[in-house]
Amino acid sequence: MIKRLIPLIFLLTACGTAQGSTETQELRYQGSVGAVTFPELAEDLGYLKPVKLKWIGNTISGPQDIQSAATGQTDFGGAFNGAVVKLIAAKAPIKAVISYYGSDQNSYQGYFVLDGSPIRSARDLIGKKVGMNTLGAHAEAVLKEYLTRGGLTPAEVKQVEEVVVPPVNTEQALRQKQIDVAVLGGILRDKALERGGIRPLFKDVDLFGNFSAGTYVLTDRFIARNPNTTRKFVEGVAKAIQWTQTHSREEVVARFKEIIAKRHRNEDASSVGYWKSSGVSATGGVIAAQEFQRWIDWLERSGEIRPGQVKAADAFTNAYNPFAGGAR
Structure with a gap:
């Protein structure tokens, strides 16, 4: 009986390996001059392995960043949640997967x-x-x-x-x-x-008050084709956010300066010395529905989107975040 099971187990293992190997292990993204993003911190801390990042340039615009992700120029992008809602209203097939910035009394x-x-x-x-x-x-x-x-x-x-x-x-x-x-x-x-x-x-x-304001997005197609990579990306970024939330400001600043020095982009690292907090309100960047509903309501009132055009539950998922406890 055991001998008969061995070929079957081998076949299932091989299939699983082959299926996983079809997923991308490299994520293209845009960074920020003189700053360290959470995905960059996650990679440096070893939280993304075996997934690697590929920097293709810098941006100062969230709407441009998520537009690049929606059109396939990058694999992920981040922006203010209201901008994410507007892009979804424009029929962009994207999904917010983790909060990455926000405002509190130290970061606003x-x-x-x-x-x-x-x-x-x-x-x-x-x-x-x-x-x-x-x-x-x-x-x-x-x-x-x-x-x-x-x-x-x-x-x-x-x-x-x-x-x-x-x-x-x-x-x-x-x-x-x-x-x-x-x-x-x-x-x-x-x-x-x-x-x-x-x-x-x-x-x-x-x-x-204190609130998370922006999220990283992936396209629906990317998530469907790369579920394991998606989980590893969100998990890694969540752990990086939690790392900054549980370590001293001095430790975070020192790590940021090391990362900037190692990437050799001819940058001034002095700006990270002013880092005070992530601004992300929830542990590990878990997304709250209100963080989208607030801006959906505002966009509806201003006439930029139609009532009911975008539902908060359809704009984001916490399914890949280990700190969400299974919440979506």
Whole structure:
């Protein structure tokens, strides 16, 4: 009986191996200058093995990053959840699989004005310019929520001009009065505050409290063809997020600097010295339905998507996240 089972066991093992070997073991992605992404940290910590990353360039735009993933130029991309919803509404076959950034009292996006600015409220922004890194993402959505809560009508909201400014130039544009409000986060925010002469009009956490704001997405096709690689990617990134949530700031910063030095991209690593927290609200980046529903409701109210066009449950999955406890 045992002898008869051996060929069958061998056949099943061989089939399983052959099936697994058809999955991609290399993930193309876009990075960020002078910064370390969670997938990069996961790879450095050994959490992605045997999957490897292939860097194809950098981006400063979440919508562009997930568009690249949707069109197959990269294998994954990350963006603000509202941008993910809009891409899904446009029939892009993508699924959010893990949260990777957010806002808390240490890591947030602030909307800053000069100390002498007369701008004190939402209504004061009518006819003014707000500089941000990209349109259709986190900064624009939070701004419009602030304006709406401030009592502005849709017509008045349209009178607040959003201006795209490269992040490294945003502070300078504010100080030179080319814009009236600058959206700043991370090292750019902290350095600007160190130089003084600016004050926050409001912060995203003032509106929503601590919250995860953006997710990494994969295409439905990629997930279907590479279920094991998908699980390894999400698991690795989840463990990397949890690693930053359970290690000291000094340990995280030191690791980030090592990673930047090893990848030889001729970058300035000083910016990671300002890292304070991941901003991700849930352990391991588990996605909460409200993190999508909030922006679905906002996009419906603003007329950018039709009521019921996108359902939160269809936009994301926690099925591959080991910290989700089986939740979807």
